[in-house]
Structure formats: C-alpha cells, structure tokens
Amino acid sequence: MEMRDKILQSLDFIQNRLLLRRFYLPDGSANIDRSLNLQPYDRLLIVLSGVKNEPMSLHGELRTVRLEPGDYYLIRKHIWEHASFRDRHEFFCIIPRGGYLRLVHYHIKGNQGHQPWPDNDWIHTTLPESVETAFSLLKSLENPDDSLLTAPLVRMIARLAELEVRKELPYSGKAAMTFEKLRNFVEFHFAEPLGREDVAGYFNLHPSYVSQLFRQYANRSLQDYIAACRIARAKDLLSGTDAPVKQIAEECGFSGEVYFIRRFREIAGCSPGRYRIANRALSAGKKGAAERS
Secondary structure (H helix, E strand, O other): OOHHHHHHHHHHHHHHOOOOOOEEOOOOOOOOOOOOOOOOOOEEEEEEEEOEEEEEEEOOEEEEEEEOOOOEEEEOOOOOOOOOOOOOEEEEEEEEOOOEEEEEEEEEOOOOOOOOOOOEEEEEEEOOHHHHHHHHHHHHOOOOOOHHHHHHHHHHHHHHHHHHHOOOOOOOOHHHHHHHHHHHHHHHHOOOOOOHHHHHHHOOOOHHHHHHHHHHHOOOOHHHHHHHHHHHHHHHHHHHOOOOHHHHHHHOOOOOHHHHHHHHHHHHOOOHHHHHHHHHHHHHHHHHHHHHO
C-alpha cells in the first residue's frame, strides 16, 4: 500500500470509526527537561491503538497521563512534549507547518526510550486557512475537557486534511524528502551555532546542494530560514515572558544583543521592546473584552 493510501486510511478511521474520548491541552509550565522535545509549531496527536503513558504539564502540574485509543491532545508551539515511546502504540499527528500540512502515522514498537524518529508514514499537503482556524479554536478553549466541542473540531480537521491529501501533491521525490530532513534538523537546532557547512556536514551533503534545496522548496536561503525560526521563537518569549532582551537573544541563538535587535527590526518591522509592549497591550485588550462579554 502506498504511503498516501495509508494516510487516507488513517484519516478515514479518525473521522468515521474512532470514538474520540478525552482531549488534553498541556500548558508546558511544569518543570521538566525542556530539551526533550520543543518544536516551533502546533501538533495535534490522536492515539489510534495501544497505550501511551505520556508525561505532560496540566494546570501547572506534571502528570503522567494514560492515553488510550480515541484520546487526543494538542501540543502548542514551543510547549515541551515528552514524546514517550516506551509502550507499544500507534498515533496520528497533524501539524500545520507554515505553508504546508504535515500528516504522520507513527508506529511505536515499544521500549524505544526517547528515539527521536520512530517508524512512520507521512505525507505533506498544502495548508488551507480552515485548518489553521480550527487549530486556533482548539487552542482557545477554556474547558478542554468538553468533548462535545473538541471532538467535532478534530473530525473536521481530519476531513479537511483528507481533502488536501486527495489533491495533487505539491512536491515529492528524493530531493523533497532530503529537504524535509534538513528542515527538521534546522527547526530542532536553530538556537545552536548553525551554518550551511554544519547542516551539510551532518547529512554528508555538499553545502551548495543544501542551499539549492532551501531556495527551491522554502523560497529563501538557509540563513534566512534559520533567522526566521529564531525570530519566531523570540516573539513567543517576548510575548509570554519577562526575560530581558539580552537573555532572549542568547536563547534564540543570536551572537549578541545588538545583532539580535537589528535582525528583529529587519524581519518583524519593529524593535523587540516595541513588539513586547504592543503584544502585551493586545493581549490585555482581548482579555478585557472577554471579561466584559
């Protein structure tokens, strides 16, 4: 069976035969080794079979949740994920990743510790705005325990994903798969000192070929892609923490505070300080409107 057919089969199962049970929305605030799995995009995970004992932060408390078929959870970007592979199970992952949709069916054999790349079937599609809207709704729910609201949203996301899979694929082949490996590597390691030779050396590729793949599939240079990942993380830290700008620059992989401020202006259109003030004011306005309604 081709990978595309396997993904379609999984999406049909989620829509029509899987009883969606409990929804979890981890907050990531409990103390844990954050190097475990911290990714710059949202991930919706649905358990299809077996049992998954997953440590997660819920209401600021670290808990190990026993996830069974039909349980599902949304890991928001830059919220840590333990990614436990110790128990035999299968789960499906839906990931909107800036311009395209990544769909993955993971087959966990058990006793794999923290192996980062377990066996999986995957496919990429275009990303409709309706999927991003549905993700935003899931993330905004004040009471994620209400399956009457969450289950229909998840089935709708699965249906929208199925429609995208049935369209002609935007790209495929060995070069595209190599680019995805490169992209994944960058998105996990962007905060480290990282250049074209570092990325190319890790995969035993020629540096010029790495540049070519990023130009072809990301429509930007490798360095611009790394900078975009760093700025996206910096925006989250500016909006959600009181950390000094210098500390944020270091955490995001910039060589110094002055360089960070200059690059932030170039990409975001304002200084880090102004961005923090504007987003704090926006968040306060939304909170006040919600309290008045």
